[in-house]
Amino acid sequence: MSTESINQWFENSFKAFACNKAVTFFRNGEMETQLTYDQLHNDINRFSNFLSARGLKKGDRVILLLEKSVINVVACVALLKIGAVVVPLNPGFKKNELNYLLKDSKAEMVIAGLDKKELIEEIYPCATFLQIPTHLPYEDLEFFRSCPQSFFNPKLSQNDPGLIIYTSGTTGNPKGAVLSHANLVCDAENVISIWDITQKDVVCHALPLFHVHGLCFALFTALLSGSHVMMLDGFTPETVQQRLSSKNPDDTCSIFMAVPAMYTRLLDFVEGKKNDFSHMRLWTSGSAPLLEKEFDRITRICGKNPVEREGMSETGMNFSNPLNGRKKPGSIGIPLPGVTVRIVNPETCEDVTPGEVGEIWLKSLSITKGYWEKPVETADTFQDGWFKTGDLGKKDQDGYYYLTDRIKHLIITGGENVSAKEVETVINQLEGVKEAAVVGIPDEKWGEKVVALVEKYPGVELSESKIKAVCKEQLHNLKCPKKIIFSDHIPKNTMGKVLKEKVKQFFHSY
Incomplete structure (x- = not known):
């Protein structure tokens, strides 16, 4: 694994690909903003200086409660640059959800849209509140642009926290998985390596930015490898089909990452129509199981097998079907580089015989060291250095892994x-x-x-x-x-x- 922080990697990437297109943002299907890597870099530095001038410092936790937008991307990377800990949350969360999450994170600052000011001040008045009108075009946001476009990066270690990603909390309250710079670097290196992501790629980005799927697997890997991110403000089948089928030499997409529900809606929309996706080299599916009949539909309509993979908020990506090689429907694939796997009997904690179902345990440099201020839950999740996923699974004779259920299900x-x-x-x-x-x-x-x-x-x-x-x-x-x-x-x-x-x-x- 690289010895640099995620910040240093961003810095190197922005400089290496300065003249390349970094982000093109589409609102309601229409192009609104386009930034080169150099322009993005300068604005991130300006925003870093803006935040530092307001007292934000290394280790401070900052809630990002923003609609998907260019300023969301700028704010996230700027916070990492300062050494702050980014806590991305779904902007659709209601009062009860936010009341718990803001207090649990002990955030020093909340960055949110116009409609959240009164609510945040009511439930969490102790934090500094930064209001950003995300409904406006990015170019109209002038509040930080008078700041210098150079920034002195604080010294960070790989063990410093970078993100807190809250789990969905299907049983009990959500837990904040603390991801260090080492975790983020390891995960990004793995994803870029196994999927051969380069500056030649154009990524159609229709995922939200408050989960590791859209933020780490899709956005970070694209920016760290010099790819062009075609960022949609949200998912609609019409807009995604328009972007994926475009053969404009400047924005011909090559990668689409999505969840199964997106594929179902997209395939329902395009089925029966003339579609040419021959320029697409990679279709990935994750975050939920992909039904075998949907695997077959993607293959038939899109012209390639989808690449199913598995990851978690706490671990980054753990498994993937091979980019070049057999892709087995229903399988999460094979372990990523550096990921060690055991399948154990959850009652005896002993390895099961090959082919039998057990709980999947993992070791990897991408795995969190624990949950934010939850030592008991952290201790329960690890055993002898192994992360207990809570997923039941098995391995076949070819070394491909399958999830069979969650233990709690x-x-x-x-x-x-x-x-x-x-x-x-x-x-x-x-x-x-x-x-x-x-x-x-x-x-x-x-x-x-x-x-x-x-x-x-x-x-x-x-x-x-x-x-x-x-x-x-x-x-x-x-x-x-x-x-x-x-x-x-x-x-x-x-x-x-x-x-x-x-x-x-x-x-x-x-």
Whole structure:
């Protein structure tokens, strides 16, 4: 791993690719701003000086609560440059969510849009508040541009924290994974290396900037390798299709990173139309499981197999199918360089035999040392230096890994463990099923019973009895859903992960 901080790497990249296009920002599908690496570098330095003049210093935690925008990118890198700790949060969070996160992070500053001022001052008045009108074009933001365009970088060690990424908190309150400069450098080196990201690439960026997927895997790797980032203010199938199909020599995309839910919407939009994506070299999918039928649809419509991969807020990217080589549908691929993997029995903590399912444990320089001010949770997550992912998985004879479920999603019925994912796989294969979410709900006789929430394609005739009959053909009776409810949507978070606790709410009266 490189000995430099993420800041030094940014500095070197901005200088090496000074004349290249760095970011082109699209608002509502229309190009609004374009910056070269030199222009981006100068503005980051100005913003760093602006923040330093207001007392911000190394180690201070700063909440970024901004809509996706160029100023969001500038602010994030400027904060890292100062040595501050960036805490990116979803700008759509409501009062209760922000109340916990702001107080837990003990942030010294909050940088947010115009609509957040009154709320932040009500729930967290102790922090300095910097208000930025992200609805305005980037060129109209003058508040920091009178500052010098050179900045003296403070000395940082690789162990200094750079980001705090809050986990989704599906059980209990969210935890802030502290990612050091060493973690960020290791992760970026791995992603750039395995996917051959270079200055020749143009990345269509439609992901949010408050998760590691959009921030670290997509944005940081692009800027550190000199790529051109075609940044969309949000995901819409129309805008993404327009960008991906463009063959303008100045902005022909080569990379698209997305979550499965984005692919589903995009493929629904483009299917049946004339599409030429032959210029695209890399389609990646992560943050949630990609259904095998969607893998096949991407291959058919986009002309290439998608590259499925796996990562976590706490660890960066851990696995990926090979860029050049066999890509197995449903597999998260093989470990990245420097990532050591064990599959263990979660009860005995001993390695399982090859091919058996167990909990995935990891060691890597990209893994957090712990959660922000949560020593008990940190201690529970590590054992003898191994990070316990909470994911159940297995490895096949070719060395490819598969996630089979989350430990917390195992359903214990009649004393037997049932994998929700196994049941979902059976239901998802049925024609007319868009997606299924399987959970366990309390049952006096069995402890828990299996139930399923199913989203159908519009106009499809599909009954509960039909699904139950297919499940009985392919699954032990204990694993078969005792109740199936149809819904026009399955609740998910912003990265497309199914919110199982919300799924359970559909069955409260059952």
